Amino acid sequence: MAVKTLTIKKSVYEKLSSIKKKDESFSDLFERLSESENPDLMRFAGILKDIPESDFKEIKKRMADFRKDFNESFNLRQRKIQKELK
Numbered sequence: 906m907a908v909k910t911l912t913i914k915k916s917v918y919e920k921l922s923s924i925k926k927k928d929e930s931f932s933d934l935f936e937r938l939s940e941s942e943n944p945d946l947m948r949f950a951g952i953l954k955d956i957p958e959s960d961f962k963e964i965k966k967r968m969a970d971f972r973k974d975f976n977e978s979f980n981l982r983q984r985k986i987q988k989e990l991k
Contacts (some may be wrong), residue, residue: 920952920975921934
């Protein structure tokens with residue numbers, strides 16, 4: 906069996922470690938997560954609870970900015986296509 910080495914952030918390791926079953930290897934965990942057709946999203950409940958309020962506000966701001974930029978870009982492309990079809 907071939908083996909690959911992965912480098913991940915410590916915070917990612919800790920999150921993965923927290924959802925790994927006691928008798929499960931990380932390989933087994935990756936396999937389980939990658940094969941799941943209907944992932945249990947509840948396992949992510951509370952994952953952001955330890956983020957400082959200032960960081961959470963920054964995340965929300967960036968998400969809002971992204972949505973605004975995306976919507977503007979999408980609407981511009983949509984109008985351009987509509988003009989080309991006329």
